Amino acid sequence: MSSQERTEDPTPRRHEEARSRGQVVQSHDVASATLLLAGFLVLQGASGSAFTQLGTLMRSSFQQMTLKELTPQTVYERSVALELTTLQILAPLFAALLILGTAVSVVQTRFLLTSQPLHPDLSRINPLNGFRRLFSSRSLVELGKALMKATIIGFVVYRAFVDELPRMLALSQTDLRVAMTMLGGSAVGIALKAGVALFVLGAIDYLYQRRQHFSAIRMTKDELREEMKHSEGRPEVRARIRQLQRQLAQGRSLPNVRKADAVVVNPTHYAVAIQYKPTEMQAPKVVAKGKGLIAQQIRRIAAEAGVTIVPNPPLAQTLYRTVEVGQEIPTSLYQAVAELLAFIYSLRRGRIGR
Incomplete structure (x- = not known):
């Protein structure tokens, strides 16, 4: 076995070096799925009151426009009022999603803040390197993952739509308001199933990314020996070793x-x-x-x-x-x-x- 093969587990120092370069285990699918699920769950829970408020505001706006002379000023005033009310209704949802998205990122990266990936790197704009990355094994794997995710989520959405189709067809016999409410519920249900599928795929992707990250920072035997020499040469490490040796000698005496x-x-x-x-x-x-x-x-x-x-x-x-x-x-x-x-x-x- 060659000494240049990466057969050794990464040391804590190796992990920290990778982290300082912005190399951490992170799955964007987990974050996307979490936000999607949370957003639709909040919409499902608050859709009744939110849509009622919006409907009331729109009816009031149209009624006032019919009572008043329709001028650019009145249209502008009612449009601004409608936009502000819509913002007040949706602001808590957006704030919750922003906090949740930040929390998911923090959990995955453990408060990592680094500018290393932003540093200029001429190799990134080299056309030859870009061509190699385009047809690298990593790019092919990512393409395969994307196709697989699209296929699975598409199948889940299709099955959910087929299950809801009889219910949707029956809406033609109901009141328009009831039909819209039921149609909205069906749409949210389909989206939730897609979100669950995406979350499961994201969890699998996270485990895959973790394995890839661990494999990427593994060390050769030479690298491990060099790091051990460097670590043992640090004053604080030498002092700690001497302290442990003294304690051991004192215990034996x-x-x-x-x-x-x-x-x-x-x-x-x-x-x-x-x-x-x-x-x-x-x-x-x-x-x-x-x-x-x-x-x-x-x-x-x-x-x-x-x-x-x-x-x-x-x-x-x-x-x-x-x-x-x-x-x-x-x-x-x-x-x-x-x-x-x-x-x-x-x-x-x-x-x-x-």
């Missing part, structure tokens, strides 16, 4: 607490276990240390093992920050540690004497 001569603590935050064997060591050695939860564990183990716990915040903090586990204490701390050990030995002799 907990059994040594039972062999310590003393545990120096900064009442709750720091704990450092010290051991000194004059015949084997040139200076006292730190056998375990920790802060937070590890410090609490060191204190607990020391209490269980009968190791003396000595509160000395300055010494505990200095030892924790300057001496690693397994290292001897520096000469600058000899006196402080010697006084500490002398105090502990005197306590032990006192216990033995009693």
Whole structure:
């Protein structure tokens, strides 16, 4: 297998780079279907009152025009009144659709705002590149998808129309107002079925786009190695790795607490276990240390093992920050540690004497 084949899953950094370029999973069919369904559902629910208001306004306008002298001014006034009322009726619908459309886009792109796709790119206006894109496999796939969607939605609309046809033919025997209401209901019903079909196709398209996006940003083994080198070279990553290594080393050193001569603590935050064997060591050695939860564990183990716990915040903090586990204490701390050990030995002799 070639090292240039994209066989590796994209890293979080790869995802972020693609996102910064505006490459996100998005299906326009989902947005279109959602708006179509929402619009017709609102129309279906509010059509009665909305059309009643429009009908009342139109009748009133025509009645007033017959009572008044028909002049350009009166026609203009009634037209403006009709337009304003129509706008008041439809404004909530348009506002709701605008908010819904924005919400659908936000859900798909997760608040992505980037100008990267708008940057000038001479390759986009190159006729040769445009010709290649026109006959690329991606263009053929998109053409096939469009034909398939048109066929499926056309079939759904046709079946819905056939189902409604007997009802429509019977409208010739009913009152005109009732016939118009029923015809409007049939039209909305057909549109809703088409919207549901489009939404299902949009969901399938979204899954397809997601798979294509994931495949497009997959990485070669060389790219993955380069990114790992780059990531491990970042200061914050190196600091985090060192922190984890220290925590792991501190956790492994907990059994040594039972062999310590003393545990120096900064009442709750720091704990450092010290051991000194004059015949084997040139200076006292730190056998375990920790802060937070590890410090609490060191204190607990020391209490269980009968190791003396000595509160000395300055010494505990200095030892924790300057001496690693397994290292001897520096000469600058000899006196402080010697006084500490002398105090502990005197306590032990006192216990033995009693």
